[in-house]
Amino acid sequence: MATPAPAEPIFAARGVTKVYDMGEVQVHALRGVEMDLYAGEMIVLLGPSGSGKSTLLNILGGLDRATAGHVSYCGWDITRAREKELTAYRRKHVGFVFQFYNLIPSLTAKENVAAVTEIAEKPMRPEEALELVGLGDRMNHFPAQLSGGQQQRVAIARAIAKRPSVLLCDEPTGALDSETGIVVLEAIDRVNRELGAATALITHNADIRLMANRVIHMANGLVGSVDVVENRLKPGELRW
Amino acid sequence: MRVLDRKLFRELWGLKAQVLAIALVLAAGLATYVMAAATLDSLQRTQRRMYREFRFPDMFSNLKRAPESVAARIAAIPGVREVETRVVAPVTMEFEGYRFPINGQIVSLPAGAPKLNLPHLHSGRLPEAHREREVLISDGFADAHKMRPGARLLVTVNGRQREVDVVGIASTPEFIYQLAPGSIVPDFATYAILWMNRKPLEAAFNMTGAFNQVAGTLDPGASLKSVLDAMNALLEPYGGLDAHGRKDQVSHRYLSEEFRQLEQMATMFPAIFLSVAAFLLNVVLSRLMATQRGQIAILKAFGYTNAAIVIHFLKLAVLIAAVGLALGIAGGAWLGSGLAGLYRDVYRFPYLDFAILPGVIGISAAYCFLCAMAGTVFAVLRAARESPAVAMQPAAPGLYRASLLERLGLERMFSQPTRMILRNIERRPLKSFLSMIGVAMSTGILITGGFWSDAVDFMVFAQLRRAQIEDLAVTFTGPVPGRALQSLTSLTGVSHAEPTRWVPSRIRFEHRSYRTALQGMTPDGSLRRLLDRDLRRVELPVEGVILTDYLATMLGAKPGDILTVELLEGNRAVRQLPLTGLVSEYVGVNAYMRLDSLNRFMREGDTVTGAFLSADMEREVGIYSRLREMPAVAGTSARMRALRAFYDTLAAQMLMFAFFNTILAATIAVGVIYNTARITLSERSRELASLRVLGYTRGEVSYILLGELALLVFIAIPVGCGIGYSLAGAMAASARTELFRVPMVVNVGTFAFAALVVLIATVVSAMVVRHRVDHFDLVEVLKARE
Structure with missing residues (x-):
């Protein structure tokens, strides 16, 4: 499938740096990142531990603030946004998927999704979101009653139920075996294609890059190179 | 129900043991408050209601004897609204099957319907007019002996024994607290109040056409002090000097003191308990909230606002508080009704309105929720203020260092786990x-x-x-010659007797004064000893008085100060006497001097009003029956009782x-x-x-x-x-x-x-x-x- 002809980037990061002040030492997580993410596109962020992938993703998602530089979302500078605006931004536009699922253990699959749909503007029904990730028959299970892959798919359903314009996935398969990982990636791929949510996916696993439109390689808090994938594969076609 | 609320309930359920433990801490604090406040409240409301319904007088006076015509002159004092006179006499009693001494007071009932101190009948009826043998007895005494109307008593008034019929069981507002003279707590089995028609009582007590006690009410706004002064002036020739308001009425005074104490319990204990509970709740809740750090971060990542998150966790705290509140109020009510019941055994209210007023519940609820919120808001805000990206990471390893003990070079003494404990505490x-x-x-x-x-x-x-x-204390009907003691020591079973004398008096120091009985004691007596705080004997001076330490504090006097002692009986002498020592007593406040000095002070010879006996208590029943036969003996009490x-x-x-x-x-x-x-x-x-x-x-x-x-x-x-x-x-x-x-x-x-x-x-x-x-x-x- 061909890369969609990108007009305006939905995200544009310019000169983004992030410094963590750890008391006696300062850790430079990002040192001037430049990148774009286009509507409906899927990108994979590849890079070793400590290269700044998660920090970048968190800044894009409004979970963290850049120390310097700008990130614009549809022309709006989120680095200058106030706390309240960031909250509203996350609530309306961003879906997150984390490595460790981060489900609320006291809520069922459906309720975990409902925790988001209740505060979103035009969400899909929780059932619908769960159907989309193939968990229509597990709706009333608690996280402890689900396998890791199922939990991660609930997390994806939770992230997409608000119909986000951006889906940010931080090592969604990191804690899963390959077979389960593929099922999870299929869910993400489907959401990207069917809902058109721009998707950024962090992984350690270089093989996953083949399901993206573009691959951004990161190292030492900087973008090293950007590859365009000519023949985007379906997750089922991946091998690792 | 919103999903987050469902999360709340499930999590509460998951934490149920901890929730219960926190709620119990809070409940325990609240229960002390509810118990004391509700008891105090109930007793006070009951007291007010009883005073109103049964017409408790505003002023009282005892006197020796005055003709009935004086009543009209009392009623004419400006500010006096109603006056009721009566005859009151000490009695001893006995009845079939009970061989211990029973003391009491017999009080006259007016010929018409009583205006003041109306008897509340628990059972039976009032004595009918002109019935000379019919009496009412106090409910405490009746309860203690399971006595019903129809019972028969042998009553000794003024040395003469007569038989009376109990027709009713009653209580009045003036005898809510019934204390035998000289005792420290009520003993219902051996102390009774009797009410009888006035006519036969006048006859029995040589008071025909006269009275020895008067009570009255005041017009609204009248000055109690000026009425009392006028009454004292009016009654002085008749042996009356002690006109007093409710404040000095024995039963009322005890009740007031008890309420004062209960009030302290209702503020001090709960204050201590609740502040401890609040503190603990704060510690526990803030630590509980700290464990929710990750969840708070996720909710923030979804776009929940800080306010929404704080409210969510506040609900958790408020629910815990609500459990505590419910348990606290229920527990407090249960304990309170138990405590009030206990008070009712001592304070003879005919009924008790036990209720927990909305105010008490309101204060409890406000307190409860405040505690819960204080413990929660800061902890949640602290967590919510963290950037969600940071909060979602496992917390960064804390900065540890070698503990003080290790730095002191003792590290070899500790195993690795022990070092972890020490470092954790120190960090x-x-x-x-x-x-x-x-x-x-x-x-x-x-x-x-x-x-x-x-x-x-x-x-x-x-x-x-x-x-x-002493084994037994004997009270005489009035002052008697000291040789009366010989008749006591001659009783079989009595080995030793020591005289004593009580004289009502007023003790002044500077502008403060206190009415009490000045008690004359023999300096070498062995049955009653004056002891200081360390239980060492305090010597009685030849000239001078000894006070209970608390009375000295009330008067602001210390040993060496000169007190003004005013006798309220006999020659009514007034003298300046030094305060020579303090005695540590835990019940009541008293003043003591040497018996011979007291008699000289009164300008009387060897006179006594009572005696302490050392006796073989195996033979007590025989001693009691002999004492009953002595007309001068007004009452007997046993220490063990x-x-x-x-x-x-x-x-x-x-x-x-x-x-x-x-x-x-x-x-x-x-x-x-x-x-x-x-x-x-x-x-x-x-x-x-x-x-x-x-x-x-x-x-x-x-x-x-x-x-x-x-x-x-x-x-x-x-x-x-x-x-x-x-x-x-x-x-x-x-x-x-x-x-x-x-x-x-x-x-x-x-x-x-x-x-x-x-x-x-x-x-x-x-x-x-x-x-x-x-x-x-x-x-x-x-x-x-x-």
């Missing part, structure tokens, strides 16, 4: 300190519970085993309170320690599970966790003993009244008991935590981030 000194103080506070509260029974035991020991060691009565009434109240206190304190102790253990576990489960993975045994891991708890508890116990001792001191100081003082005594056993309860709570909590450590799912703990 978070505030948290460790707060946990320690929490446990110490509960230890302290436990000590205050035990303190009451120590104090009661000491009071009894000092007063009834060291100071008053007084002791029993003391334990049955005053001590029962205090011990009941102490018992509640102990239960509540133990609840708090368990609640605090259990929560400390559980929260420490959830804070550190990941770390501890990692150690297990590294090959540490369950025992070693438990040691790291529980060793810290144990160390804190061992520090907390001595600190708590100090706190408890100070709290007991504060309580003793606030409970001092002229009726009784609580000695500041805490026995070693009380400290040991408190320590034991805390240790048991620790062991049980440790066992629960240990059980959890043993069942760690290592893989899960390491895989999932909490």
Whole structure:
């Protein structure tokens, strides 16, 4: 499938740096990142531990603030946004998927999704979101009653139920075996294609890059190179 | 229901043991407040209602004897609204099947319907007009002997015995508290009030056409003082000098003192309990909220606002508080109705309106929710202020360093786990300190519970085993020659008698004065001893008076000061006498001087009004029947009976309170320690599970966790003993009244008991935590981030 002809980037990061002040030492997580993410596109962020992938993703998602530089979302500078605006931004536009699922253990699959749909503007029904990730028959299970892959798919359903314009996935398969990982990636791929949510996916696993439109390689808090994938594969076609 | 609310309920359910423990801490604090406030409230409302319905007078006066015509002159005093005169006489009684001495008062009922002090009939009827043998008896006495209308009594008035028929059981507002003269607590079996038609009583007491007691009401706005002054002036020729308002009416005064004390209980105890509970709640809730850090971050990542998150967790706190509130009010109501019932046994209210007023519930609720919120808001805000990206990461490893003990070069003494314990305590000194103080506070509260029974035991020991060691005390009908004692010592079974004399008097120092009985004692007497705080004997001076230490404090006088002593009987002499010593007494306040000096002061010869006897109590029944035959003997009381009565009434109240206190304190102790253990576990489960993975045994891991708890508890116990001792001191100081003082005594056993309860709570909590450590799912703990 061909890369969609990108007009305006939905995200544009310019000169983004992030410094963590750890008391006696300062850790430079990002040192001037430049990148774009286009509507409906899927990108994979590849890079070793400590290269700044998660920090970048968190800044894009409004979970963290850049120390310097700008990130614009549809022309709006989120680095200058106030706390309240960031909250509203996350609530309306961003879906997150984390490595460790981060489900609320006291809520069922459906309720975990409902925790988001209740505060979103035009969400899909929780059932619908769960159907989309193939968990229509597990709706009333608690996280402890689900396998890791199922939990991660609930997390994806939770992230997409608000119909986000951006889906940010931080090592969604990191804690899963390959077979389960593929099922999870299929869910993400489907959401990207069917809902058109721009998707950024962090992984350690270089093989996953083949399901993206573009691959951004990161190292030492900087973008090293950007590859365009000519023949985007379906997750089922991946091998690792 | 919103999903988040559902989350709330499920999580509450998951935390149920902890929720219950926190709620119990709060409930225990509230229960003391509800118990005391509701009891006080109920008693006061009942008192007001009874005073109103049964027409309790505003003023009273006793006198020797005045013709009935004087009543009209009293009624003519400006400000006086109603006047009722009557005849009151001391009586002794006996009835078939009861051989111990019974003392009492017989009070006349007016010919028409009574205007004041209306009798409330519990059963039976009023004596019919012109019936000379019909009487009412007080309900306390009737209860003590299970006596019903129809019973027959042998009554001795003025030395003459007669038979009367009980036609009704009654109570009046002037005898809510019924105290025999000279006793320290009511004893309903041996003290009774009788009411009888006035005519026959006048005849029996040589008071025909006359009265010896008067009571009245005032016009609204009238000045009590000017009416009393006018009454004293009017009644002086008739032997009356003691016109007084409600304030000095015996029953009312005792009630007021009791209410004052209850009020202190209703403020001081709950203040202590509640502040401890609030503090603990704060510590526990803020630590509980800290464990929710990850969840708070996720909710923020979804776009929940800080306000929404704070409200969500506040609901959690408020629900816990609501459980505490419900338990506290229910527990307080239950304890309160028990306590009020106990008061009713002593204070003979004919009924009791026990209710918990909305105000009490309102204050409890407000307090409860405030405590819960204070503990929650800051902790949640702290978590919510963190950037969600940071909060979602496992917390960065804390900055540890070698502990002080290790830096001092003692590291070789400690194993690695012990070092972890020490470093953990030292790294978070505030948290460790707060946990320690929490446990110490509960230890302290436990000590205050035990303190009451120590104090009661000491009071009894000092007063009834060291100071008053006579077997029997005899009161004469009035002043009699000292040789009357010979007839007492001649009784079979009586080995020794010591004379005494009571003279009503007023003692002044500077602008303060106090009415009491000045008691004449023989200086070498062995049956009544004046003792100081350390139970050492205080010598009676030839010239001078000795006061109960509390009375001296009330007067502002100290030994060496010159007091003005005004006798209110006989020659009404006034003299300046030095205060030469203080005696430590826990019940009542008294003034003492040498009997011979007192008689000289009165310008009388060897005169006595009573005697203390040393007797063979195996023969008491024989002694009693002989004493009854002596016309000069007005009443007899036995020390051991007084002791029993003391334990049955005053001590029962205090011990009941102490018992509640102990239960509540133990609840708090368990609640605090259990929560400390559980929260420490959830804070550190990941770390501890990692150690297990590294090959540490369950025992070693438990040691790291529980060793810290144990160390804190061992520090907390001595600190708590100090706190408890100070709290007991504060309580003793606030409970001092002229009726009784609580000695500041805490026995070693009380400290040991408190320590034991805390240790048991620790062991049980440790066992629960240990059980959890043993069942760690290592893989899960390491895989999932909490």
